Amino acid sequence: MKSNFLYVGVAVVFAVLVIIYATTTSHLSEEIASISSDKADITNPVLTVSFPVTFEFKRPAELNKTRFSQVKFSHFNHQDVSCVKCHHTWDGKAPVKSCATDGCHNELKAKGETESYFKAFHTLHSDRSCRGCHAEMNKAGKTELKLAPCANNACHVIVPRVAATN
Structure with missing residues (x-):
């Protein structure tokens, strides 16, 4: 039972770190690469x-x-x-x-x-x-x-x- 809480806790911490990283960095190449049309904003x-x-x-x-x-x-x-x-x-x-x-x-x-x-x-x-x-x-x-x-x-x-x- 404790191991399930540990995995969930690690997953939550990881998700929070990913969100913080995604909102505090700006990489033009990643933004452009994620665009599926021929126009970028x-x-x-x-x-x-x-x-x-x-x-x-x-x-x-x-x-x-x-x-x-x-x-x-x-x-x-x-x-x-x-x-x-x-x-x-x-x-x-x-x-x-x-x-x-x-x-x-x-x-x-x-x-x-x-x-x-x-x-x-x-x-x-x-x-x-x-x-x-x-x-x-x-x-x-x-x-x-x-x-x-x-x-x-x-x-x-x-x-x-x-x-x-x-």
Whole structure:
């Protein structure tokens, strides 16, 4: 009889410790991993952020003439990066705007312009651009993402065409 009370007591203590741990820690990766839809809402007492877990960058119409595939992006894979690293004009309160929004990277035709939409993602020596950040990670040995050639790399993945069957 005493052993039953001991097991119940241990189970209650364990359950209380799990509840305390779950309410006092905040792990973004666990919250995102537990989401079954394609949209995540992360809430804390100060801020609620809603974002797509994975998405495909939609190029502005002016840039749709490129032959490279659209870039697929995963917020889940980038959860260790501060939001403002990429969304550098975000104040943490207002909705996040597109890179092509007026005043940000809205130069869509001249790829070489410093604040162009193209440069926002492709500047090699910038820790805010996709290419620059991943090149630094490759150099530091943290990852080995294929960044070149552009036509079939970690960003612009070529999807093989399925042969028609009759």
